Amino acid sequence: MTIHADPLSAAGLPDLRPVLVELTGRGLPLLLATVSGAHLYGFPSRDSDVDLRGVHLLPLADLIGLREGEETQTRMWDREGLELDLVTHDLLKFCRLMLRRNGYVLEQLLSPLVVHTSDVHGELAALAPGVITRGHAHHYRGFAATQWRLYEKNGELKPLLYTFRALLTGIHLMRGGGVEAHLPTLLGHVTAPAYLPELIEAKAVAEHGPATGMGIAHVARDVETLHAVLDEAQAASRLPDESSAQDALHDLVVRTRVAA
Structure with a gap:
């Protein structure tokens, strides 16, 4: 991922840490929270909401007792005219998603737009290269196909940009460039249609x-x-066919749960 000196400000975002402090005080035990969506992809609109994605840790009682905790928690709210959407997964579920060749969770984990972090966040990020495989091409191929069908249906700019972004991210990843979700940055690494910068500028005017x-x-x-x-x-990629990080992720989940 491309890291800026002041990533949130560079993405046109305010300091969101106070928001996370409020939510943590209401009982949401966060291990990490980052910005995803259009702000991460490099084409937010003036009216784009803020997609916050992260990882929480369920207490042991919610795992072994009769009252099961929420593996996935969702919060949506408005703060001074800014719409925010927070989705977090329990650490165990997040690690399972990492092992399912899910490029989306890797983008969230490695997003430079960090709002809340922890030592566990750092360990997860360090293990990320070990879960990347040639099979991640399927994720980006499928996501691009879904967005293209949506574009064919509604003719909107957003799914069209999402289509190109997914394909370029997948190509860059298969070539060994790592997880890069920022479309303007990708245009400097992967040959793409010359009109994409104009589409990015047009997207800044209106979300839909x-x-x-x-x-x-x-x-x-x-x-x-x-x-x-x-x-x-994908055919020429030197990436492995299987993840090598499962044991390390298992150990991280156990250590974190026991420590809590």
Whole structure:
């Protein structure tokens, strides 16, 4: 991920740490919280909400007692006109998602837009390279296909940018470049259609604006080309076929739960 001197400010975000302090005080035990979504991808709109994603730790009683704790917790609220959406997974569930070749959780874990962190966050990030495999190409291929179908249905700019972002992230990852979700940065590493910077600028105006002036047949060819590039990158990738971090993640979950 590309790290800026002041990542939140560079992404056009205020200091969100006080928000997390409030939530922690209400009983949400956070291990990490980062910004995902359009702000992480490098094309937020003036009216974009803030997608906060993270990891919490369920107490032991919620795992072994009759009252089961929430593996996934969701909070949505408005703070001085800024819409925030927080989704966190229990540490065990998050680690299982990491092992399921889920690029989305890796992007959250390695996001440079850090709002709350801990030693466990650092350990998870250090283990991330050990879960990256050639199979992660399937995640980005599938996500791009889903967003493309949405674009075909509504013609909006947002799913079109999400399509290109997913394909470029997958290609970059398969080529050994690591997890990079920031589309403007990706344009400096992967050959892409020349009109993407203009689309990014247009997206800044409105979250749900149409992709005006784009011929769908021409764009479809560009998307097909990038799918082919992703296929080739996966076939030639030197990434392993299987994760090597399962034992280490298991140990981290056990140590963290026992310590708590």
